[in-house]
Amino acid sequence: MSREQTIVMTGASRGIGRIAAARILQEQPQTHLLLLSRSVPTDLVNELRAADGNVSVVPADLSSLREVADAADAVIARIRAGELPPIRAVACNAGVQHTNARTTTIDGYESTFAVNVLANHVLLRRLQSSLHPAARIVATVSDTHFGDFRHNLGMVPGPRWQPVDTLARVGAFRDPERAAAGRTAYSTSKLAAIYLVHEYARRFTAGPVVSYNPGFVPGTDLARDADPVSRFAMRWIMPLLTLTPLATSPSRAGQFLADAILGTVAASSGAYIDRDRVAESSPESYDPLREREIWEAVESLTDAFLPTANPTERLKK
Template sequence: MRILRQSPTSHLVVACGSSGARLSAELGSGGHAVSYVAAGLVSLESVRSDATEIRDRLDSGELPPLRGFVGNAGMQYTNGLTETPDSLESTFAVNVLANHLFVRPLQDRFTAPARIVITASDTRFGDFRHNLGMVPGPVWHSPDVLARTGAFTGRTPRPPGAPRTRRANWPPSVSCTSTRAARPAGIDAVAYNPGFVPGTDLARNAD
């Protein structure tokens, strides 16, 4: 709503799940140009397919030049054992890999000046002020470890707090993802931290 309000001539492409069709209709009701792409971020094949669809529509001229990307999807499985169809840990796959795989096929389609914005999190600080003690501080693990369920090197398969530590580790990874994706000149990369966001159902799988 804010994007369309500030830039009413923009063509907004909403890429999300089944609610996207209704959302697109609502956003376009005021005469704005709004399109919908049914995006599934749990499957990496689906992410690539959705990004390719947008790229093809850009190339055909159906969509105007690409000047922005906002990656706002996020999920949290606190057991650290929930797998995607690709046998990856679901929280990391959606919050980090999906963003990267969505932007990568589009990175040479951005028309400068452009901006990539990826939602990050206060959990990267690891202190009470920022996460109310609900998530432990991040402890570095390489992405290939974070991408596997129950795979914290040198620890038991389900160490206390490990899933939440995994949760704390993805915001820095998101920042790296957006920065790497923005290497072409004239493209800004921003990791946006919205702060504490109750009411989003993000912690519905928490204890």
């Protein structure tokens, strides 16, 4: 019998996150799945509850760091009130990819970096002191951070690393109104997320912190903001690639994500889970200097939304 636990998850309303949510409750039915979502995914909640799943939703628009912080506090309040079992996993699965690199959030940050990096940092740092000592943290990343044809079929430009303060603002990439800049912002944000996973592994004293790469997954809504031709290709043509090693079907990617969240894949803290196994991320993604720099930069950028007193008992010295 599985233990009672809370799993906090973003990005569960569609795509591989939706599949993973159902799998988690099937495999560990005593789990309370707590979803952070901009709007209540009523159809998903009804579907999970119809299968006797224990699920609830805390509203949070990840493009607003204030809403992320408030949502984390709402989760903590429910834990302290005894309404929820201990948090044994946090899955930062939500992500955005725009057709430009000039979209800004309410906080004034470039949207891709804000949602894919800063929101995750605020959520994890806000929840940090309330996690079970063995809690597992999973950040969904992307093999676009390799920047080569083998990993993205030439569809997404590779990352272009720059000072974090620059990446967090509009104008980090040339011709920011073009789709290529938006895709570069995406691959760069995923490289940044891997750097942070390595740094979290050094600093957090809870359970393992890992990154999860689903591979190229056609048929999801990640390209929902793309042009009509690209959307058509992603939804109806590219799925044929799942018959080859070049792509992962949404159902398999969702199962692999559930496995990463539940710890089915044995992985040490800081590991990169490539679909269903631990692997090496790109050579560029191993850089202790950049990892420390991004930690310090995101701490500064999100300072107004972090706990007023750092939970040093959960930080490695």
